[in-house]
Amino acid sequence: MLIVAGTGGVGKTTVSAAIARMGARAGLKVLLVEVEGKSGLAGSFGHAGPLSYRETVLSEDRGGSVRGRTLTPDDALVEYLEQHGMKRISRRLISSGAIEVVATAVPGIKDILVLGKVKALERDSDADVIVLDAPAAGHAITFLSSANGLLDAVRVGPIRAQAEEVVGLLSDAARCQVLLVTLPEETPVNELVETGFALEDRVGVSLAPVVVNGLYPALGGLDVGAATVAADAEVHLRPGEAETLDEAAAFRRTRQELQSEQVARLAEALPLPQLRLPFLFTTDVGPAELDVLADALAASLAEIPGPAAR
């Protein structure tokens, strides 16, 4: 199981989708799970409409596949109660607002139920790997440490047993890793480093390589003045075009430098291998873009010596 985490806005959902796509192309059955009820995951596979509690096939290819589903706390709770012979109670719990009282009194119970269900999926599903698109950074920490927190608050009962099993899964590096995503910008890098250390310390979970998203691809020939080059090549440029070309080139160079600085900072602060994803100069990520990203991930992985994360 791979848990994909990161601050809001870094492209976590896109990266989760790209990882799933990469796995599927390698012949694996991948289950992609989203826990906040947000849309977006399905769209990157070209699938209209939101994901649901039942698995939806998002892509199938050469023996591999990506299936996607949501797993929100309310759904997980209802299923848990049904499985434990408390179906009638589940409706009352929700309509009377008692679940809010219980969830407040036992912090993390909603997250535990989601993680418990993910654990059950890991055990029962025929998927080769589960990719979990986690909540945004701060919440990811509380989400993942909910099991530990719960063990303090609840001494007995099935919920405690559930929490113990979840802790077992999260701390087993062979079964579960957290993959952190960032942009090559100062604040996201700071937050990734903080989150990384917090997860290792408080949750005891093992960290996969980090993904740096949105890197401007290197483009040669940008450090020469357009007017000079045009004169040399005897190409005629329209009025103002040389200036425009130079401005655009300067912008790219500047941003690339900034990004390289941040990539280096990240490497120094958190010595984990880095997987690098290119900025695609688009606002939408669809199946074509997803393939480009999956290629980039695979290429980046191949460069890491030793056994790579699944």
Place this chain on the structure above:
Amino acid sequence: MSIRELVSGASIVVCCGSGGVGKTTTAAALAVEAARLGRRACVVTIDPAKRLADALGLESLTNMPGRVEGPWSGELWAVMLDTKSTFDALVTQYADTPAQAERILANRLYRNISGALSGTQEYMAMEKLFELHQAAGVGDAPAYDLIVVDTPPTRNALDFIDAPRRLTKFLDNRLFRLLVMPSRTYLRAVSVATQAFLRTVARVVGAEVVDDAVAFFQSFEGMEQGFRERAQRVLELLADDATVFVLVASPRRDTVEEALYFADRLIEAGIGVDGLVVNRMHPRFGAVTGSAAADRSRAETLASTPLGGLFANLADFRQVAEHEEEHLAELAERVAPAPVARVPFLDHDVHDLDGLGEVAAALMAAADS
């Protein structure tokens, strides 16, 4: 009305939008600009990045605004919301006796509310807003001309409006309130089925949890009315004409979809969107008459020279700018006639007052176009 007019005329600006789009930076920049215009502005932040927090003097965590010195004729104050302290202060204010307040503050269920009950952070942000709005300054004048509120990153657009209702619903929880009654009434009022239900809950999460909940509701007895009235006054403040709502977004498809959703919910609720800020815009290079496609074919024709690379680069930026414009137009149309400000990528992270000044300049510049 332009963004500048919004900032100079409003008494409250609420910045809403999904997480990761630059809401906190926008809120702080608007407050800086107001201070420059000579107003006494206070910004309420929720979860600022560490360096920005340092620049605004927020590391002291007092839950009271601190003054930020700078080159402006007005005043800039900043506070980082401490949800728990704000809730504690409310409880202390509305309790009948100090002993009642003590009992609640010590209760385990209460201690978890400020973290666990969804919507509490939003509610306390609005509560803080109310408190600051009521604060008196010199003489009888209000302490602040303008309060800018950052909202927590949330899935639901109207969490900050719904939050008071959700909290009062929680406190009114009928099932548990029955347990607060004297035992004979309780035995009559609570059916066998309900008792069985509670026993099951106790079996699943432990009896202590149910006991904590009962103790909490018992200590809370009598205070819900005070909270409810307060929540009502907060809602009235939000609905006031002098309260302005600014939607913050970035031009990616997913964030635009969330922003459209926010805009629709705000419009439906009769609150509306008074301004739109779109951050992280790529610059538009060259003439509007050009196109990415044209640049790309130039690049191909010229591939054997370095010009090919230069044109390919230009094509890349034109391409992303074209997509961003489409999304911006869609958002602008949805919130029309609200003014729109576009904030470009800056050369560096915004983590100090100079950076905020640059963002503020971009926000105001749009007003003139």
